[in-house]
Amino acid sequence: MKALILAVVLLPFAALAHKPSDSYLHLDRAGDGFTGRWDVALRDLEEVLVLDADGDGAITWSELRGRQTDVAGYALTRLKLSAEGAACPLTPASTMRVVRHSDGAYAVVDFTAVCSTAPRVLDVDYALLFDRDPQHRGIVRVGSDGAGEPLVLSATRHTAQVSLEGLSPWRPFGQMVHSGVEHIWAGVDHLLFLLALLLPSVLRRDPATGRWVPVGDFGSAMKDVVKVVSAFTLAHSLTLSAASLGWVALPSRLVESAIAASVIVAALNNVFPLMDRTRWLAAFALGLLHGFGFASVLADLELPAGSLAVTLFGFNVGVELGQLACVAVFLPVAFLLRDTRVYRRALLVGGSAVIALVACAWLWERAFGVGLSFT
Template sequence: MKKLCLLILLLLSIPAAIHPPITYAHTNNSEGYSLIEANDHNIDYELKIDLIELGHAINQEMANEQLFNLEIVQDYINSRINLYADSTKVEGTIESSDVEMINDKQFAVINLTYKLNDQPEKLALEYNMFLDDSDPSHANYATVKLDGKQQEGVLSFESRELEIGEASFVQSATQFLLLGLEHIFTGYDHILFVISLLFGAKTIKNILSLVTAFTIAHSITLVLATLNIVQLPSSFVEAAIALSIIYIALINIFNPDSKHQSWLAFIFGLVHGFGFAGILSEMRLDASHLATSLLSFNIGIEIGQLIIVSIIFPILLWLKKLTFKPAKWVIPVASVAILAFGLVWFIERAF
């Protein structure tokens, strides 16, 4: 009877041995292949990775020779592979996928496209697929092509980066100057803060002292934060920036004749500097052009501020000289609107 039971158990185990469950399989020492090539307006990335290991990493079943839920796969890849074109991080989009047999193993073949405005002078790859969550022994054999040059390397737990090319001084300076301009003109909280300061400025000399104090302060914290010397939680910084707007707006509403002091602009400038540094923390700054990048970015911010001041302050002077009574309500009403924006931003960022 005992022998019969053993025979039945053996027969039942045969199908499982022939067709092991693919969901829970783990390859260990998995391999991958990367072919990255930069063109005029995009980067093409052909990524080949062990199909079963990919399924294990994202907790999805990979079967029937196709990739399931490409959106999840794309999100996983973008969270584990950082590709920088001239220091700026770019996100990949899956254009096609397939399955290929390599050395008797199924590999997912994923073709990604990274959109660019121009062909970059430098590419940098940070690779973290599987290394921290499913297979520390994973290795990827990578080839990067850029402007006729080719760089090859093996990406592993100990070596996760690959670079090719070098950005020129002029290209780096121009890129970060434009980035600073873009940041100030799309940073509406910074714009409203500067306008609120102008509401309390009485003379050109007063404006120069306020702008100078604000510039020196945010330049200090911008450098400290970018170099990772001083770091503050982004949520705290963003909430503090909203509070600075609220504070200045309240002064403008309840004490409209007060003259803003440069020490106030300096204190809040320190806070705004950490906010300016936030965008740089998402980039891979070139060590050889670090000083140039920071200086150019700061100059871009200052040019943006000067443009705002040169437009807004003459309008304010004109309004203050008008004898038409409704014009006298423009600044108080604008201050109330700025206060409302500050309160909304603070609630969104703090809670």
């Protein structure tokens, strides 16, 4: 019964754990205004505009070309740029393009923004898709003379003010630390994976009976947690570095599917233990995958090498801070409850089984889901 209650509570998480919907917005200085390029996923546009006119599951070039005015109008009415308190009107280009990102085909909306005076500070108000998908993110780059400042806008933080004077690779560091923390707290799959790894940290397997028994002191639990967190941090840093240097790139579907699989393994290990004090290996594996996941998103912004490296570093710091905050809340409570039947049976075994079931749904969706194709 307790496991069933947990399943009901966690069931909505399956719908939230798909790969986040992202768009990529480039804004480059041009005289008294900007030239803009906005890449919006065709699958997202299909949800709101129904581009697939014949319903055959594929959006053709002729179908998209016939609706390019609607696409540009939908996107540009959800973006407001202003400078010195005055709006910078947006004018779409006469033609539309299509490009491919790691997760599929994107329509490219090119436009110009003309400000009344040469802007020193740009105000950005981004509202694309938030009414339909609260998990949507706007990955924005505001650039000038080769320098670029990346922003990650979300439903809870959809406005930004960017100073256009003295752009440097280090300026966005603090913003990306904040984004890293936000990414961890909003990432249901990562949080459940972390929970699956941390649940046994206050217990140990009794070699004689094979049962979970409480650890004797808080220091033992803390030592186990440090190994898990350190393994994730090291792995995450490795893949962020590799991505920033352009050495490795993996398909988005492969990464997201592997993350779901790792959640299943971590959760089932609590029910049918194969690893006891070597769970840091699973944390290391997810760290590698999770680093690829966000690094591939920022790579699509085509930032200068220095900006990309600083951006990834700042995001990585934020991820670790967010993770440590979760540990600081979880570990003392788990240690106090470790010797109770509720913790050992309902939370550890029952909760892990439910986490594994939810992750199986994610794996099915990510590995075998049928998405829109562009032909």
